[in-house]
Amino acid sequence: MQSWLEKQRYIVDFTMSSLLRRKVKNIGLLVLYTLIVFILASIIFFTYAIKREAAFILQGSPEIIVQNLIAGRHDLLPVSFLDQIKSIRGVANVESRLWGYFYDSLVGANYTLLTPPSQAGSLKSDGKKTFVGSGGSDIPTPTEEKNLYEYEGAPLEPGTLIIGNGVARMRSIGKGDYMPFMAADGEIMNLKIVNTLASESELVSSDLILMHESDFRKLFGISSTYVTDAIVTVSNPSEIETVANKIKKHIHTARPIIRDEILRTYSSIFNWRGGMMIVVFSAAVLAFVIFAWDKASGLSAEERQEIGILKAVGWETSDVIRMKFWEGAVVSLTSFFSGVILAYIHVFFTGSIVFEPALKGWSNLYPNFKLTPFVNAEQLTTLFFLTVIPYTVATIVPIWRAATIDPDTAMRHTGN
Amino acid sequence: MLSFLLLHASISRNAQTQNLQLKASLVHELGLTDLCLFTEARYTRHLSQADLYTAFQDHPLSLEHFPSGSFTEPNLSGIR
Structure with missing residues (x-):
């Protein structure tokens, strides 16, 4: 055992010096290889972390949202629909939501304007909200935590706003400042900012502006007989799907969206079949095909000569193959570890700065968020088998072919 | 260094649980989707x-x- 280890150590030493002899070529290969691993690992870390985070955060989203569709488009929901929904068996509670979008031409950003649900006029009952998933009990209920959209213990008053951190950053405004809006009737509304939402919550609240119901209705000219959509709470969580179907039967223009669909939307985001992802993955696969092709298509005259000399001085075929295996392993493992470490720093320390321009698209408002590092062995194993194994295997075949020929022929640069 | 980062992942995951709960709580209270x-x-x-x-x-x-x-x-x- 001791002698075997000694032998391996000498072969690795020789391999290292052999690699250093072709410094420029091997460093180039190492940089390129690391870059490919970095891109693939960054995508894997980012997509997995955001999916896990979305699954955790959105399990507190409404059980059923009911929209009104007119000509295939989302329209305002008449308040009379709330009573109809309430009368459906299995419905515990119906709350209306008032929300919409506002384009700020000053900074070219879209904001989401929202009235906190308790103010939007609801039909309350004794129904208790429920959570799905194992982590549901981890979410603090409103009574356990301070109310996140109140300030100094009081609910929002007319003429006041609470803004998300992204809005505050874009407009360079904060608590105590005024934000002007042009209402639907042309009147200028100057609303006072009384607080900003916590910066830790930017992933869900960066573009949010919370305002009082009366301000919202005045701003968009929406009468009190309409709301944007409705939140339905179901008595028995296992009946959510059934209740959603009943709502559709009772109100033909309604479009119920259940929480599972919301969660599914985010579990399928950044899917490898998505346009941008398939381009990146194809580029990485193509790069590996080129690597493998370069290796499998044969050795350079210099390498062939080296093998010939080694065999002439007494190396066995198995030693030569072992040496070349270590060469491939050193290159691919160094690249793998460097790529993975750089990707981890990129995704969880720098906020995926390389991906930001692509994720930002044409929007001006982009949240500053720090992802929770959800990394597991499965991700690293997948990456390992995608990158290290193909390269190492691709180096073995041509070496075996070169190592089995006569040393004299190899040194003369002829033969096959 | 990789094992150090994996250790960091495990520690910061626990540390950020409170942040995740804050976000989940905001989603719940405001009815965000x-x-x-x-x-x-x-x-x-x-x-x-x-x-x-x-x-x-x-x-x-x-x-x-x-x-x-x-x-x-x-x-x-x-x-x-």
Whole structure:
């Protein structure tokens, strides 16, 4: 055992010096290889972390949202629909939501304007909200935590706003400042900012502006007989799907969206079949095909000569193959570890700065968020088998072919 | 160094549980439905709330032209 280890150590030493002899070529290969691993690992870390985070955060989203569709488009929901929904068996509670979008031409950003649900006029009952998933009990209920959209213990008053951190950053405004809006009737509304939402919550609240119901209705000219959509709470969580179907039967223009669909939307985001992802993955696969092709298509005259000399001085075929295996392993493992470490720093320390321009698209408002590092062995194993194994295997075949020929022929640069 | 980073992942995951709960609590209280990832268009801001026609709002044959559209896919399973 001791002698075997000694032998391996000498072969690795020789391999290292052999690699250093072709410094420029091997460093180039190492940089390129690391870059490919970095891109693939960054995508894997980012997509997995955001999916896990979305699954955790959105399990507190409404059980059923009911929209009104007119000509295939989302329209305002008449308040009379709330009573109809309430009368459906299995419905515990119906709350209306008032929300919409506002384009700020000053900074070219879209904001989401929202009235906190308790103010939007609801039909309350004794129904208790429920959570799905194992982590549901981890979410603090409103009574356990301070109310996140109140300030100094009081609910929002007319003429006041609470803004998300992204809005505050874009407009360079904060608590105590005024934000002007042009209402639907042309009147200028100057609303006072009384607080900003916590910066830790930017992933869900960066573009949010919370305002009082009366301000919202005045701003968009929406009468009190309409709301944007409705939140339905179901008595028995296992009946959510059934209740959603009943709502559709009772109100033909309604479009119920259940929480599972919301969660599914985010579990399928950044899917490898998505346009941008398939381009990146194809580029990485193509790069590996080129690597493998370069290796499998044969050795350079210099390498062939080296093998010939080694065999002439007494190396066995198995030693030569072992040496070349270590060469491939050193290159691919160094690249793998460097790529993975750089990707981890990129995704969880720098906020995926390389991906930001692509994720930002044409929007001006982009949240500053720090992802929770959800990394597991499965991700690293997948990456390992995608990158290290193909390269190492691709180096073995041509070496075996070169190592089995006569040393004299190899040194003369002829033969096959 | 990799094992150090994996240790960091484990420690910071526990440390950030409170942050995750804060976000989940905000989602619950305000009745939010989506992550604020893509604010460039209304149907990308609220992916789960968008109807299937919004991507083609300018014209029935108009191709989807926002970059974030290439990160997402339509959720057809819930159509009633």
